[in-house]
Amino acid sequence: MAYKVTIESSNHTFEVNEGQTILDAALANDIILPYSCRAGACLSCKGKVVSGEYESGLGTTNLIPEEERAEGACLFCETKPRSDLTIQTQIVKLASAIQVKKLPVRVTEMEKKADDVMVVKLQTPSSDTFLYEAGQYIEFILKDGSRRAYSLATRPIEKAPIELHIRHMKGGLFTDHVFGTGNTAMKVKEILRIEGPLGSFFLRKESDKPIILLASGTGFAPIKAIVEEIIESGILRPVSLYWGGRRPADIYMMDLCKEWDDRLPHFTFIPVVSDALPEDNWQGRTGFVHQAVLDDIADLSAYQVYACGAPIVISSARKAYAQAGLPAEEFYADSFTSAADLVHQEQNK
The missing domain is CATH 2.40.30.10 (Translation factors)
Incomplete structure (x- = not known):
């Protein structure tokens, strides 16, 4: 048994086999939808079922408010059709030169x-x-x-x-x-x-909006790659990098970021430490890194945000930035979900 799924905005269609998730089927058909963890532990693949019957999972229940679920909101990484479906989502791009x-x-x-x-x-x-x-x-x-x-x-x-x-x-x-x-x-x-x-976490070069890069801990890794791509591509959009850690040592490539800040006129680096000890002699910004963005920019309606780090940082930023006017489609995220997180989630199903 296979079901046909139609993407409302583009009219692309693909088949989903019995027991297969919408995301897995889309990827198998070379249609790249937004996604990150593929395990129902983040909100990257959140979309909406417009028509048809389906079965969602624990991640949808835990991460999406009841009123949104009632309108068809779900996580496509765990949602399985029970009939033909029409869905709302954003196609990142059709796979071509890049192959898994x-x-x-x-x-x-x-x-x-x-x-x-x-x-x-x-x-x-x-x-x-x-x-x-x-x-x-x-x-x-x-x-x-x-x-x-x-x-x-x-x-x-x-x-x-x-x-x-x-x-x-x-x-x-x-x-x-x-x-x-x-x-x-x-x-x-x-x-x-x-x-x-x-994953679908990468720079959208076609935009001209100023960029906010948000990293916690080793969530800096893909952010570093994106900054390198910005530099190599000669992109001159304003870029602000906020990198947070519990202590200064967690911002483990501080010198590189400062070098970018000194060399690039359109680039600003803001390190943020949440739990500095007296012996750290930390003189910089303190608190939660996602909040530091809001302390500097109250209205995010004209920005793009790329966020990577622990799930709590991503979920807190997503909610707070929406309230600050950031369009949902301009929040790109990669949530670092550990194996322990996934085991805990599986045990609670």
Whole structure:
């Protein structure tokens, strides 16, 4: 049994097999809808079913207000048709040159940027071209079949290594390996397997609106790639980067951001620390990073926002910025949902 789904705004159609989600079916048909975690833990794939019967999931129930659900709002990463559907969503673009691939990669460099942050560089095969948009992510395919997602921290440069910023989650199967010691530790020249690129988080170059970049912790990784793309493309739109951490060490590439601020006349860097200790001697902005944006810009109606970080930061920013006038379609987000978050969610289904 297969159901036909029609996207109202564009009239694109695709088939969804019994038990398949709307998002998975769209991606299988080379139609790229907004998405990030693909697990019902963020709101990136939120859309609306205009007509037809469907089954939604726990993420829809937990993240979308009841009055919106009553009007058909749902998360397409977990929603399964029970009849032909018409939906409202934004097509990011139709897949063409950029293809999702499974590839072996070799670790070429590892550098600790903080006690719990490792910058890892990977070389893709010289015989294969790995194309992606600055801001997208990859997934490691582990030996047991499980996956771990990490954003690409560099703009695409042919044949150049790709860069990831990996935070240590103690007890985590993969990050304990990255930060380990002895025979079980990750080492340069190790071969890993990845799939990518994935996600719809990347710069919309066709706009002329000023840009706000919002990062928490290692959510800076795709933001870094986007800034590199802005510089390389010669984009002169005003750009404000707000990067938040609990302590100054969490803003682990402070010097790079300051260098951008000094060199680029249209670029402003605002670091924000929420829990500085006296020994940190922090003299900069304090508080929640998403609130710092509102302290500076009360009316966001003319802006684009690109936000990446912990789910609580993304959800808080999404709600607060909508109240400050930001159009829903101008909020682009990548929520860093850990394996532990997904296990907790699965246990609560």
